[in-house]
Structures are given as structure tokens and as C-alpha cells.
Amino acid sequence: MAGVRILVVLVCVGRIQLASGFCASGKFGDSCSYSCHCPIPCNETTGACSGDCDTGWRKAGGLCQKQNIALNKGASTTSGVYLDWYAAKAVDGNSDMNGGSSTCFHAAGSPSDWTVDLGQDLQLYDIRIYSRNGYYWRNANSNIYLNNDTSSICSTLPSPPCTPNPTDVTCICTGRYVTIRNSGTGGRDGYASALNICEVEIYACSPGIYGLKCNTFCHCLNSTCDRLTGLCPGDCRPGFAGRTM
Template sequence: MARRLELYTLKHSFMPPDASFPNHKVPALQESSETPAAIPVTVKEGPCVTPPQENVLGPVHCSGGMGRNAFAKEAKNVAFNKTATSTSWSYGVSWSPDKAVDGNRNQYMHGGSCFHSDINYKAMWKVDLGRQYRIRHVTVYHRDIHLNRIANCTVHLSNDNTTDGTLCYTFPVTVNNSVIDLVCDGRGRYLTIRNQGIAADHDDTLNICEVEIYECSLGTYGEFCDKFCHCHSSSCEQNTGMCPGDCRPGWQGDRCKPCAGRKCAYTNSSCDRYNGSCDTGCLEGWTGDDCTLECRNGTYGDACADQCQERNCKGTSPCHHVTGKCEPGCEAGWTGEDCTRECYGVDCKKPCAERKCAYTNSSCDRYNGSCDTGCLEGWTGDDCTQETARETMATHQRHISVDTVR
């Protein structure tokens, strides 16, 4: 009964929009080309209703929308002024399918810019983009009331006008915002929205005021079209940013990253146009062909050859990828920023490496630096740092002999 009353009200209480509001002119955007230029973003606070006089070029996202609330500046609406069809609609041309791609986001049903399907008819709305596009984001401006009608509706993407193609999105059971940002990730020419009447109240009507389908502008890529390509004489893949050929001068790699970001050992290093490799090697703490990766897996220093676990830190310490610095200091008997040099004596100021031990693998007592393997010939003392008396006497005798000859 309620549905019959609504149908009666629609057909008898209102005249078609153009007749009901004879002095109200709805501005329409003029299509400039098959592939519109990059469009800016306007983010509006408050209700998701954009009156005709505020209509602007570019996606307008209300603050209460679902999902993403703003696109990057380099996205373009490829659905604008394209051919739209439906299984049925009310009031002839006043609520025809093309109203949903006319560039007017006015969500008032009787403002002359919304699509309204027939009631008691499983509704379908479809737009033909004219060719295949790589798309991801879609924004649907529903009528500002009756949000239950978009609940459980489905969105499909295809390259064949005879089938719906791939299901890419299903609206939630409960819709709380009249502007819905959704993801329909794929390639296709036709986008279809269907209402099978399976929502809680079985309402199968569609009330859509605008559908905007976004593709990244040429030269940009990424989820929100916010990254720029630097390919030479070509555009990059709009999802990954991969370049099909060479990079512009000063850029390198599959995604043409800047050579300036590398950590080469010398600033005048060459930059390979394919992988950005540094012919002078990397600075300490960096690795990778293009020297942009920090040492990892517990390594640090020159060529990432030093092991963090071999340091002698006092307690637990992070391991800086360049210096391996021990933040709490060194254990007794060790010195250096990374606590890898043995030492002994007062304040551990004497390096073990300067002793003259018989063997290089001799232990180093942290108090007196004694060599457990003994000293090299000609050296004595606990730490083998003193020349023997015999060597000293021989040196003295040589000096005397020289003086006598003179």
C-alpha cells in the first residue's frame, strides 16, 4: 500500500522538474574532449547536497561520505557526459539515465539532474565509457533521501554490453551517507549498478543523481593518483608506476626514481639508467644496486659486513645501520662507538691491538692487557709493549760504535 501511495504521489503531486521550477536553471558542464584534463578536488563540510549554483568542475566529497573522502588532484572523471542507459525510468527525459552523468551533483530529486527508475521494476543503470579504462575509484551521489534504495545494490564492470561482467562492489545493508566512495578495481568499458530488490524492504528502485568514475591522469599513478611518473617519451602503468621503457635523464629504475636519492660513496658517481647503480660503491650503512637500502638483518657499517650481534654493548642496544653504536656504552674491556675494539688499563684507554703478543689471537686481560701467548722476541712486560733490555743495549752499542768511527 505504501509503495502504491508513493507511486501515486510521484505521478500526481509533482509535475516534471522543468515545469515545476520554470525559473530554475541547472548549469551543465561542457565536455571539452574525450579525455578531460586533470581536475582539482573540492572537499565540502556538512550535508552531502551540492546545490546547482555551487556546481564546480572536479570531484566534490562531503565530509560525511563513506571510505575515502578526497581524491588526489590528478584524477579525472571519465564518466562525464558519456552514454547512460536503464531498463526503465520515470517522467520521461526529466529523470532519464543520462542525468546521472551530466556533471551536476545536486541531490534534490526534483532539481532536474537525477535518475529515477520505475517503481516495482528491478532497476538497472549502466554507463558506456566509450572505451576501456583502468579504473579504481567510483563516487555515487544518491538522492538525499531514501538511502535504503541503494542498500545491497551491486556494481559491475565489463567490456561487453550484453553482460554485467565482474561484480566489483556490493553496497552495505545499511547506508548512512548519500555520497558513497567505493572501489571498483579493474579494466572495463561498461559500469552497471543493479538493484535486485533484496534489501530489507525489497525496494528495487534506483535514485542516482551523479556517478563519477575516476582514472589517473596521464603521468600519474598510485591508489589516489598522487604519484608522478618520470618515464621517457611514455606514460607509466597507472596502478604500479612501472615505465615501459627508459627514464628521463636523472631518474632510474623500473619506477624511475631520482638518482639524487642514492647513497653513493662519492657524489660524482655515475647513475645507471636501469638500476641506478653507483660505480663507486655505497656509503657505510647502505646497500642495494642504487645504494638506497639501509643495512638490515642485523648488519651495519661498510658494505653491511659488520654483525650487530658481535658488538659488546653494555646491556641491550639498538644497532644503527651506519655506526652500530652501543647506546648504553661498552662492556668492560671494550671500546669504540660499536664496542668492538678490545682495550685495557685505566678507563680502558690502551688498545689491545697495539700489544706485541706472540700470536695475534692472544687474549687481552682487561686490567693489565697481558698476552697469554707471551711476547714477540724483543718485547717484554705484562702487555708486551716494552722493548727488552737486550735490544735496548744493542741499540746503545751501535750508537757508541758510530761515534768511535767518527
């Protein structure tokens, strides 16, 4: 029919064919195409890690397939910094919430902002923010938005008193630049609030992995699948079949 476009997406399913003992150390799964991301070799078939994950990876569902894509990326602020509490200290991998200026970012003024450049557009879902102990109120009610578009808020940090630290927020969107911005209102004891962040972790699944916990496998040809649904933008890999949605 003229003027009508049909979108075809695939969920690729099939049987993993694996000869036990043939994967190199640190590899697993279909055609040994997945990496374990844990110091101790993972299960060759399932990818399950028995110990901790490598630096920059978080375990979920027994797998170390959630990567902190903000780690050691470029960070900046337009608010200036208080003394030597630089923006880069919020992505240095040190989440010590008692670390002060040795590991935390502290904006010099209010309103305040902090931005990390992920290097490319990526599909996001979960963000973990570590506030300085005793100073969460400086970050409360801050908005999170992408690609410098302040009109489109992706998530908002919760208000006290129910504020676990670190704080996990959901941000379902795609972007390269992630910004946290505090308007400066709602401070304590008459002081305007300026961002005081010890670490920001932004998680994405490994290529070929999807789901909220990054523990389900997709089998797309020359592409990765949707982080949440597992849908492939094109064809399946050889040996796997798909269904039209």
C-alpha cells in the same frame, strides 16, 4: 628456458629538470609536460593548486589530477525511467541530492540497472555515488560490474544503516562499461527497490600520474604507468632510470 616468459616492468625514477619561469600558464613539472587542472595557475614545480579544481577534477594531496571520466558520457538503462528521471542525469555534473527529476535518475521498474559508457577501456579504482536524499535504500546492496559481465562483481554498495551519502566504493579493475544493478529485493514498506541515483563519479589519474590520490609521478616512454603501482609497461623517458621487478 623454453616455455618461460619473463615479464619486465619498470619504476622510472629520476630528477625533474625544470627552469623556473619557463612553463606556460597552467603547465608544470618535468619538461612542463603536466597540466594543472585548476583555475588559478598551480605551482610550477609541484603542481599544487591553491584553490578549487576545474570542473570534472577532484583535489587530492594538493593536486587536481583525479578526473571524473564519467562526466557527460553516454548513460543508459534497460529498466525504463520514471517520468523524466533520465539515465543521463546521473552523469550531468550536478550532484544535488535534493534535485529530484531535474538532476537524478530513477528507474521505472525492478530489478533495475544503470550503465555508463566511458568510451574506452580504462583502469578504475574509486567510484563515488550520490543517492537521492532519504532514498539510499533504493540503491543499497546494488552490485557494480564491468563490460556487461554480471558474473564478475567489482564492488557492492553497502547496506543501511551505515551508509554515508555520497558513498565511495573501491573497484579495482579495467573496463569501458560500468553498470550498477539492483536485484529489487530489500525494499522498504513492501515496495521493491528501483535505482534512484543523482550522480555517479568515476575517477582516473591524469596520464603520467599514479597512486591512490593521483599525486605521484611516473616517467614512462610513450605510455602511462599503472594507476596503483606506478609500473611502466616499457622503457623510461630519457633522463630517468628504472629497476626490473
